[in-house]
Amino acid sequence: MSKKIPAWMSLQADCVTVTLSKPSEANGIQVDKITLRAPTVRDVRAAQAGGTTDDEQRELNLFSSLAEVGVKDLEGLTLKDYSRLQAGYFRLVQDDEL
Incomplete structure (x- = not known):
C-alpha cells in the first residue's frame, strides 16, 4: 500500500510541485513553490x-x-524545504505500484 501524498506535494505523471514552508528566491524572484519535471x-x-x-x-x-x-537558489532553501524536494523527486521517479 502506497503512502499518502502530503498536502504540500502535487504529483503528476511528468512533474512534481512542492509547496515551500516559506518563500525563497529562485531566478531572482520570490517563489512559494518549486516544480521538478520528470x-x-x-x-x-x-x-x-x-x-x-x-x-x-x-x-x-x-x-x-x-x-x-x-544551484545557489537550491542551497538557499531551508533544510525542511530541500527535504521536501527530495521526497517529491523520489515519489516522481518511483515505479508505479501494481
Whole structure:
C-alpha cells in the first residue's frame, strides 16, 4: 500500500510541485513553490558527468536542471524545504505500484 501524498506535494505523471514552508528566491524572484519535471536518462547522466564524486553536488546539479533554477537558489532553501524536494523527486521517479 502506497503512502499518502502530503498536502504540500502535487504529483503528476511528468512533474512534481512542492509547496515551500516559506518563500525563497529562485531566478531572482520570490517563489512559494518549486516544480521538478520528470528526469530523463540524459538528465541523470549530465548530472553525473559534472566531474564531481560528491553525491550531494550531483543531486543539486540534477535538481537544479529539473527545476530550471540555479544551484545557489537550491542551497538557499531551508533544510525542511530541500527535504521536501527530495521526497517529491523520489515519489516522481518511483515505479508505479501494481
